[in-house]
Amino acid sequence: MKQYISNIYSALITVFIGMKITFKHLFTPAVTIQYPDVRVALPGRVRNRLYVNMDDCIGCDQCARACPVSCIAIETVKSLPGEDLGKTSNGKKKALWVTKFDIDIAKCCYCQLCVFPCPTECIYMTDVYEFSEFEREKLVYSFTTLSKNEAIEKKQNFEKFEAEKAAQKAAPKPPAPETPSTNPQ
Amino acid sequence: MIIFEYLADLFGAIPAAFISGILPIAFVVPYALFAVYWERKVSAHMQDRLGPMRTGWHGYLQTIADILKLIQKEDIVATAVDKPLFNLAPILVFAGSYAAFAAIPFSSAYIGANVDLGMLYIIAVSGLVVAGILMAGWASNNKYSLIGAVRSAAQIVSYEIPTVIVILTLFSIVGTLNLYELSEIQSSNIFNWMIFGGNVIGWKKIVLIPLMFAAFIIIYLTTLAEVNRTPFDIPEAESELVAGYHTEYSGMKFAMFFLAEYANMFAVSAIVATLFLGGYHSPFGYLGNLLGISWLVPVEQFFWFTFKGLGFVTVQMWLRWTLPRLRVDQLMTVCWKYLIPLSFVIFLLVSLLMVL
Amino acid sequence: MNLYDIIFYLFAAVTLVSATFVVFTKNVIYAAYNLLLTLFGIAGLYILLGADFIGIVQLIIYVGGILILLLFGVMLTNKITDVQIKTGVLQVIPASVAVGMLAGILILIMTNMSWRDFGLSTPDKTIGGLGTLLMNEYIIIFELLGMLLLIALIGAANIARK
Numbered sequence: 001m002k003q004y005i006s007n008i009y010s011a012l013i014t015v016f017i018g019m020k021i022t023f024k025h026l027f028t029p030a031v032t033i034q035y036p037d038v039r040v041a042l043p044g045r046v047r048n049r050l051y052v053n054m055d056d057c058i059g060c061d062q063c064a065r066a067c068p069v070s071c072i073a074i075e076t077v078k079s080l081p082g083e084d085l086g087k088t089s090n091g092k093k094k095a096l097w098v099t100k101f102d103i104d105i106a107k108c109c110y111c112q113l114c115v116f117p118c119p120t121e122c123i124y125m126t127d128v129y130e131f132s133e134f135e136r137e138k139l140v141y142s143f144t145t146l147s148k149n150e151a152i153e154k155k156q157n158f159e160k161f162e163a164e165k166a167a168q169k170a171a172p173k174p175p176a177p178e179t180p181s182t183n184p185q
Numbered sequence: 186m187i188i189f190e191y192l193a194d195l196f197g198a199i200p201a202a203f204i205s206g207i208l209p210i211a212f213v214v215p216y217a218l219f220a221v222y223w224e225r226k227v228s229a230h231m232q233d234r235l236g237p238m239r240t241g242w243h244g245y246l247q248t249i250a251d252i253l254k255l256i257q258k259e260d261i262v263a264t265a266v267d268k269p270l271f272n273l274a275p276i277l278v279f280a281g282s283y284a285a286f287a288a289i290p291f292s293s294a295y296i297g298a299n300v301d302l303g304m305l306y307i308i309a310v311s312g313l314v315v316a317g318i319l320m321a322g323w324a325s326n327n328k329y330s331l332i333g334a335v336r337s338a339a340q341i342v343s344y345e346i347p348t349v350i351v352i353l354t355l356f357s358i359v360g361t362l363n364l365y366e367l368s369e370i371q372s373s374n375i376f377n378w379m380i381f382g383g384n385v386i387g388w389k390k391i392v393l394i395p396l397m398f399a400a401f402i403i404i405y406l407t408t409l410a411e412v413n414r415t416p417f418d419i420p421e422a423e424s425e426l427v428a429g430y431h432t433e434y435s436g437m438k439f440a441m442f443f444l445a446e447y448a449n450m451f452a453v454s455a456i457v458a459t460l461f462l463g464g465y466h467s468p469f470g471y472l473g474n475l476l477g478i479s480w481l482v483p484v485e486q487f488f489w490f491t492f493k494g495l496g497f498v499t500v501q502m503w504l505r506w507t508l509p510r511l512r513v514d515q516l517m518t519v520c521w522k523y524l525i526p527l528s529f530v531i532f533l534l535v536s537l538l539m540v541l
Numbered sequence: 542m543n544l545y546d547i548i549f550y551l552f553a554a555v556t557l558v559s560a561t562f563v564v565f566t567k568n569v570i571y572a573a574y575n576l577l578l579t580l581f582g583i584a585g586l587y588i589l590l591g592a593d594f595i596g597i598v599q600l601i602i603y604v605g606g607i608l609i610l611l612l613f614g615v616m617l618t619n620k621i622t623d624v625q626i627k628t629g630v631l632q633v634i635p636a637s638v639a640v641g642m643l644a645g646i647l648i649l650i651m652t653n654m655s656w657r658d659f660g661l662s663t664p665d666k667t668i669g670g671l672g673t674l675l676m677n678e679y680i681i682i683f684e685l686l687g688m689l690l691l692i693a694l695i696g697a698a699n700i701a702r703k
Contacts, residue, residue: 007523008523008527011523012402015504015507015508018507018508019503019504019507021507022231022503022506022507023503025230025231025232025233026227026230026231027230028233029233030229030230030233030234030235031233031234032233032234032235034235034238
């Protein structure tokens, strides 16, 4: 009987204690963040979408080789001797036309391994994290500054140059060549 | 009452009866829309969330959007179900819960049917809900549905006993089963409410008050169990039974169940309020009487009625987000070992007191 | 034919049609739900006759209690033990003789009885008078019925314990 009454008492009391707790929570501010309107501040070294600053890129292909999932695809064409491609911001001379610099961000695993080998620090991770797309093809980002036609043109230029050089080699005595004999690389 | 007479003057007695029969649905549907929204908000804030925020200011259009979605949904009827019963069950459940509104006085100006056995009638039609739930569970041809329905029926049938005994206690004090008369007995003063012993006077009232409080708690718990709300929601226990007896339902039929559940929540809250907390009566007196505007009084009474009803619905929600679900054996223990003996003790004591 | 008659025929039709279904359907669950309708119709007839207490008690006891119990039993056995419970026709001749005799007696009583005729009037409060009658004139029957139910309850508990 004593047990019975104490059961009733504890049942009632515990219900009221629980109700008190939930009542308190009714007035504590919500932890929900209204996402698109309010965003959480990201930490300083977040790793999100990759970005390549093509002004600084020398087309050395080191980032593509470092990538564990091969999401970076680079194609380069040698520049012709007369062309000046300018310098990178840390003083390196650019010698290659980067005709293709594609990053398939859908494959990217955000390991940041591509960032460290870069000699000019031109590839880095930004804090942009909203880049969903409806088509998978759109997740392949092309960073090259050359347009398609330009890239083809550069390729053809180089091929023509190579062909000329081969022809020069084949012909024993060329007349005065305009191009300097020293060939970069 | 007054509304019925007014309508009878306007259209004649029979159309007036039909119109005043439809009036509660004009209350129940907007109420259900609000209550679903309210439940989501209350539950969210109790869990430190915000709840719906996007559709309209603080999400107030959320339920309307939900209803639109439910209307557009395909009405899926699985091949193995028993089609006639499957289609009939939601209607029966809603009819049962809506029929209870007929005998509830919304204000002194409106009661669906001023029948002499109002409370008994409500208990009788709530049996229809059980039949509908069993029908839904069986016709779905799904083990979860069947288990949910059987649990629900067992629970409702068991918890009906303490409810009826508490009601009996109450009516041994006031001597009427008519909810309208009961409400009128509790008029004019907060201490005339049944929870404070009703219109009994003298030392008996002081003895009655603790008994009435206990009876109030018992009937609140049992009505909670009768509408299958947490902590007594084992018929719909999501974690074990998917959704209980409405697992197989979708679209508008599911909406019917939903509407019936919320209508039922309000019906039992309103009954508890009518039985113990003065029904539609204001605790403070009426502004209409003070200003001498007679039509204002029923409006105020309607306000107090909905206020009390919604208050109890809110407490139901509050309990839902506070307490965990009881196990089946615990549920039966609570009913048969605690609530029924206690209600009998209260009934005996009160009867003794009234005879003295 | 006034409104009262229309309502009476409505309830009578519901009762009769559903009762026919109860007899002729092969599915036990359908029979049970048609029985619900039958009981409902009878309750309606009671209320129409001014016996509101009887009507409501009919609903509480038969629909809310006995029918639910019946459905409960049928559902549990039918689905869980995988036995198809169907009704069939057995013993046609003795059954039709018995039913015919019963029907004959009923019709005989119906036609020969001198029915009392009450005017249409709104019924008074029935429950008070009923209570007084039960507690005064029929108190012994009332108590005996209570005893009977108690004995049945104890017997059921005793069987369940074994």
